[in-house]
Amino acid sequence: MNDLTEERKPPVATTGILGWLRINLFSSWFNSLITLFVLYILIQFVPWILNWTIFAADFKYNFNGEEIINREMCSRVLDPETGGACWAIIYVRFYQFMYGFYPREEVWRVNLSYIMLAVAVVPLLFDKFPLRKHFLKFTYAFPIIAFFLLNGGLGLEPVSTNKWGGLLVTLVLGCTGIALAFPLGIILALGRRSNLPVISMMCTLFIEFIRGVPLITLLFFGMVMLPLFLPEGIDMDGLARVLVAVTLFQSAYMAEVIRGGLQAIPQGQYEAARSIGLSYWQMNMKVVLPQAIRISIPSIVNTSIGLFKDTTLVIIVGLLDLLGIGRGALADTTWLGLAYEVYFFVSLVFFIFTFAMSRYSLYLEKKLKTGINMGAD
Amino acid sequence: MRSNANFFSDEKFRSIFFQTLVIGLFALGIYFVVQTTAYNLEKRNIATGWRFLTDPAGFDISFSPFINFKSTDTHLDVYFVGVLNTLLVSFCGCIAATILGFLVGIIRLSSNWLLVRVAYIYVEFTRNVPLLLQIILWYSILIQLPRVKQSLEFLDIFFISNRGIYSPRPIFENGFSYVFIAFVLALISSFILRRWAKKRQDNTGKQFPVTSSAFGMIIFVPLLLFFILGSPLSFDYPALKGFNFKGGMVIRPEFIAMFLALTIYTAAFISETVRSGILSVTKGQREASASLGLKKSWIMRLIIIPQALRVIVPPLTSQYLNLTKNSSLGIAVGYADLVHGFGGISLNQTGQAIECMVIVMATYLTISLTISVFMNIYNRSIQFKEK
Numbered sequence: 044m045n046d047l048t049e050e051r052k053p054p055v056a057t058t059g060i061l062g063w064l065r066i067n068l069f070s071s072w073f074n075s076l077i078t079l080f081v082l083y084i085l086i087q088f089v090p091w092i093l094n095w096t097i098f099a100a101d102f103k104y105n106f107n108g109e110e111i112i113n114r115e116m117c118s119r120v121l122d123p124e125t126g127g128a129c130w131a132i133i134y135v136r137f138y139q140f141m142y143g144f145y146p147r148e149e150v151w152r153v154n155l156s157y158i159m160l161a162v163a164v165v166p167l168l169f170d171k172f173p174l175r176k177h178f179l180k181f182t183y184a185f186p187i188i189a190f191f192l193l194n195g196g197l198g199l200e201p202v203s204t205n206k207w208g209g210l211l212v213t214l215v216l217g218c219t220g221i222a223l224a225f226p227l228g229i230i231l232a233l234g235r236r237s238n239l240p241v242i243s244m245m246c247t248l249f250i251e252f253i254r255g256v257p258l259i260t261l262l263f264f265g266m267v268m269l270p271l272f273l274p275e276g277i278d279m280d281g282l283a284r285v286l287v288a289v290t291l292f293q294s295a296y297m298a299e300v301i302r303g304g305l306q307a308i309p310q311g312q313y314e315a316a317r318s319i320g321l322s323y324w325q326m327n328m329k330v331v332l333p334q335a336i337r338i339s340i341p342s343i344v345n346t347s348i349g350l351f352k353d354t355t356l357v358i359i360v361g362l363l364d365l366l367g368i369g370r371g372a373l374a375d376t377t378w379l380g381l382a383y384e385v386y387f388f389v390s391l392v393f394f395i396f397t398f399a400m401s402r403y404s405l406y407l408e409k410k411l412k413t414g415i416n417m418g419a420d
Numbered sequence: 421m422r423s424n425a426n427f428f429s430d431e432k433f434r435s436i437f438f439q440t441l442v443i444g445l446f447a448l449g450i451y452f453v454v455q456t457t458a459y460n461l462e463k464r465n466i467a468t469g470w471r472f473l474t475d476p477a478g479f480d481i482s483f484s485p486f487i488n489f490k491s492t493d494t495h496l497d498v499y500f501v502g503v504l505n506t507l508l509v510s511f512c513g514c515i516a517a518t519i520l521g522f523l524v525g526i527i528r529l530s531s532n533w534l535l536v537r538v539a540y541i542y543v544e545f546t547r548n549v550p551l552l553l554q555i556i557l558w559y560s561i562l563i564q565l566p567r568v569k570q571s572l573e574f575l576d577i578f579f580i581s582n583r584g585i586y587s588p589r590p591i592f593e594n595g596f597s598y599v600f601i602a603f604v605l606a607l608i609s610s611f612i613l614r615r616w617a618k619k620r621q622d623n624t625g626k627q628f629p630v631t632s633s634a635f636g637m638i639i640f641v642p643l644l645l646f647f648i649l650g651s652p653l654s655f656d657y658p659a660l661k662g663f664n665f666k667g668g669m670v671i672r673p674e675f676i677a678m679f680l681a682l683t684i685y686t687a688a689f690i691s692e693t694v695r696s697g698i699l700s701v702t703k704g705q706r707e708a709s710a711s712l713g714l715k716k717s718w719i720m721r722l723i724i725i726p727q728a729l730r731v732i733v734p735p736l737t738s739q740y741l742n743l744t745k746n747s748s749l750g751i752a753v754g755y756a757d758l759v760h761g762f763g764g765i766s767l768n769q770t771g772q773a774i775e776c777m778v779i780v781m782a783t784y785l786t787i788s789l790t791i792s793v794f795m796n797i798y799n800r801s802i803q804f805k806e807k
Contacts, residue, residue, distance in 0.1 A: 067533035074532050081534050241439040245446070255788040256781045257748035259759055264781075267773040274456045352550040359751055366553055382560045390549045390557075397548040 096387070099127030103134055111135075113377040120380075132378045133388045139368050140388075143208015149200060152192045153211055159185055159192075160218070168403060186222060204282040208363035210392065212282070216354040216364065220289040221347045227290065228297025229336075233327060235302060246298070253295035258353055261288040266360045285357050289350070296346045304339030305331065338411060344404035348397045355393075365389050457774075472770040473499075479765055481756045483672040495766045502761035503783060509675060509757065510744040510787075513682035517743060518736070520683060521690025528695050539691070546688040552749050554685055559677035559753040568664055577657055579665060582673065588655035589669035595652035603642040610634035674755040678747065686743045690736060697732035698724060729802050737795035741788055748784075758783060 057066065069075040105111050105118045111131035119126030133140065142153050163185040166178035193215070195201030207215070234246035253261070265288035269279065279287075308331055316326035336343075358367040369385040372378055461468060473496040481489045484501045485508065527539045546554070563582045566572060571581030579586040610630075617628035646653070658668025701724050709723040751760040758780055767776040 067531065070531055077532055078534050081532075081538060085538075239435050239439050241442060245442070252785065255785040257745040257759070257784060259748045259751065260763065260777065260781050260784065263759075263763060263767075264777055267767070268777055271457050271460045271774065272453050275460075348548075352548075355550040355552045356749070358552070359749075366550070366556075370556075382557075386553060386557045386560070390553055393550055393553070394545070394548045398544065401548065 095127045097127075099125060101127070101129045101131055103131060105129075105131075114379055114381060117381070128384050128387070129381055130384060130388075132372060132381045132384055136368070136372050136378075139372070140209045140365065140392075142211050143363055143368065144206040145202060145208070145211065146200075146206065149202055152199065152202075156189045156192050157214075159189065160214070186219075204280050207282065209368045210365050212357070212362060212364040212367075213351075213354050215282070216286065216289055216357065217347075217351040219286055220293045220350050220354070223286075223290045224293035224297045224350075225343075227294035228301050229332065231294060231298035232301040232305060235298065236305060250295045250298050253292055254299070258288075258292050258356055259359060261292050262356060262360045264288060281360070281362060285360060285362060289354070289357075292353075293346070293350050296349070297343065300339050300342040300346055301335060303342065304335035304337075307338055308335050341404045341408045341411070344400055344407070348400045348404075351397060351400070352393065365392060466771055466773075468772075468774065470775060472772050472775070475770070477766065478769065481761060482754075483675055483756055485669070495762070495770065498766050499758075499762045499779065502756060502758035502763075505675075505750075505755065505761070506744070506747050506757040506759075507787070509678050509682065509750070509755070510747045512679055513686065513743050513747065514740050516679070516683040517686040517690055517739070520687035521739075522694050524687060524691035525694025525698065528691065529698055543688045543691055546685055547692075551681060551685045551746055552752055555677055555681040555749055555752055558681045559673060562673040562677055565673075568660070571660075577655075579658060579660075583664070584670045584672040584676070586658040586665045586668050586670050588657045589667070591654050591656055593652040593654065595649040598649060599642045599646045599652070602645045603638065606637045606641045610637055613637075672755075674750065674753050677753050678750050678755050682743055682746060685746075686739055689742075690739050693732050693735040693739070694728075697728035697730075700731045701727045726802070730804065733795065733799045733802060737792065737799070740791055740795065744787055744791060745784065 055062075055065070068078045099118070101111055101118050103110060105116050105121065106126070109116060111117060111129065112135070114120050114129070114132075117126065117129035117131065119129055138147075138150075142150055145153055162178070163182040166172040166175045167182050169175075172178065191197050191199065193202070193207070193211075194204070231246050231250055234242050235250060237243045237246070262285060265284040266281070269284050269287065273279070312330055312334065313326065316330040321329065354364055355366045357364055358370065363371060366389050369389045373380075373382055373385055474494050476492050477495050477498050478491055480491050481498070481501055483505065486504045487497065487501050489497060489501050524539050524543065527535055528543070530536060565580060565582040568579075568581045568583055571579040571586075573579055577588050610633075613628075613634060614630050617630045621627055656667045656669075658665040658670075660666075705723055705727065706719060709719045714722065747757060748759040750757040751764055754760065763776055763780040767773055770776070
């Protein structure tokens with residue numbers, strides 16, 4: 044009895060680790076070649092980068108165990124062959140990176156503002172936040188509180204804005220720009236879609252002008268030309284002038300995003316609102332805008348990311364934001380030549396903020412896709 | 421008789437009233453700004469006018485590949501150098517960013533997991549870090565290159581140092597213009613050939629090897645003429661003399677930093693639009709063309725890409741506009757573009773802030789509008805045509 048069927052090889056694995064490797068990395072000879080090539084490059088670079096940024100890097104002490112106070116004590120200056128990054132420059136200058144030249148005895152005001160910013164923003168972002176309504180009241184009040192807290196007044200020691208710097212300036216520019224541009228953008232978007240030809244034309248011209256020129260020319264405008272336009276006695280400081288430019292810039296982009304949302308609202312919504320007797324403003328405030336803004340939030344977040352990155356441009360007109368403080372640190376002879384550490388750190392801070400924002404916008408997009416019915420169908 | 425209140429509830433009257441009000445307020449605002457500006461200018465002893473444009477600039481521009489700029493040239497020349505430099509870096513950046521962006525976009529849809537991950541990391545990192553920071557970073561890497569004396573050599577004709585890349589400069593002699601004319605003619609006739617071949621294919625179904633014949637025409641006809649005319653082209657090689665190179669041509673690190681940063685930054689955004697464009701073509705299209713028996717490469721070229729382009733081109737246009745506007749960041753590394761050369765140095769030297777800024781803004785508006793117009797024409801040509 045030997046007529047058992049011949050043993051066959053098992054089929055090629057398509058599950059498990061081997062199957063996964065076969066499908067995703069070695070599906071053809073060409074794919075395998077690419078995989079090996081990419082792996083080779085990664086093996087060349089990744090360990091070197093990890094070594095430089097972490098394992099061979101100095102944080103506070105160099106390899107002799109001394110506390111680093113200038114560039115000569117950095118391991119990579121003492122021994123260029125083996126030394127990694129010298130993060131001591133960040134450690135020593137951390138205060139400046141966070142607050143600029145804000146007086147040390149008043150710094151609690153900045154810290155309090157940072158905390159309050161988080162309390163104000165987080166409930167705004169998530170609509171299932173407990174007691175959201177009450178928190179939102181605080182969100183509306185926050186700009187006024189923060190203004191007096193940071194700027195002084197009402198019994199607090201005034202701190203001139205030219206002492207502000209670092210992350211503080213970046214956040215003030217980003218948040219104020221976004222917050223002020225939002226209502227302006229809504230007005231411009233409504234204006235552009237208005238039936239009144241003069242208003243529509245003026246809004247269109249404004250939006251297209253701002254979108255046609257680079258932000259840097261608007262910053263120059265704010266810095267060089269604005270003082271010429273203002274009557275004597277009205278003196279705006281540098282930060283305020285830059286804020287004017289940034290807000291105008293952002294409002295034009297915001298307007299286009301909101302206009303996109305307005306265009307997506309079906310005509311029936313307008314007609315229904317009018318037919319129950321709502322006025323133009325009632326129709327927009329109660330029916331159209333809530334829907335239009337809701338569907339354009341992901342794009343609003345995306346333009347806000349753009350603005351947040353663009354705040355770095357203020358270093359060109361002489362403000363010291365995060366990048367400006369970094370360049371200042373590099374110009375200091377005690378820390379000369381540590382450019383990569385500084386730029387890496389500044390990039391990382393920006394990356395954390397913008398990446399979080401872009402994840403949030405993705406999360407919203409997913410939620411909107413499943414959760415909203417426009418009532419058109 | 422209508423009362424005033426009734427007048428106001430009339431829509432036509434209300435619309436005219438509000439528009440007149442807005443125009444009036446606007447005119448009033450302009451009037452006040454002009455008045456205060458005139459007063460402020462007078463107080464600061466700044467004379468308005470365009471006369472400064474013909475004054476000698478009195479400074480040098482290190483990178484001016486098209487115009488031989490001397491410090492005795494006028495501010496108007498500074499403007500032209502600036503415009504050309506802006507256009508140069510924007511043009512090179514747009515082309516390179518498109519190529520890199522399409523490549524990365526297609527890679528992100530490939531089946532190789534590792535490659536997809538690497539492309540994803542590239543896109544996320546470059547998109548989320550400010551462009552200005554990237555420009556400064558590239559510049560700080562480039563000026564770390566060896567000094568001129570120890571510059572890296574390639575084939576003894578290219579020299580890379582912290583002052584830029586030195587390469588041979590072509591010198592066109594008599595007769596080269598014929599080669600160039602032949603090249604242009606070959607280009608035009610390939611377009612005509614393509615149209616003819618397409619017409620013939622539509623009518624008779626016969627195909628014609630357009631790509632290879634056009635390629636042959638564009639490459640070989642000028643090349644043949646080139647040798648017949650006795651190679652009317654020579655090179656001026658860079659040579660190290662003293663502390664610097666003499667002769668040849670140089671691409672400055674400022675330009676390279678701008679070019680690299682703009683390309684790499686914008687390509688990340690373009691790759692996303694390419695990816696979403698290709699994803700927007702439904703699976704059915706691919707399956708239908710496969711069931712018709714089309715080759716894999718044909719499916720991509722004839723079915724997927726033409727449909728994806730309709731989605732890709734509008735956002736691509738705005739990326740080109742962004743890149744052009746972002747080229748104004750050259751001021752951070754001293755690239756003598758429009759903003760740095762004319763809006764920066766000339767403005768500071770002459771003090772004519774309003775005039776300089778008006779010219780700079782008007783130029784950017786013109787460039788932006790021109791790009792929009794051309795991209796809109798292209799967009800219309802690729803949109804779905806119903807017969």
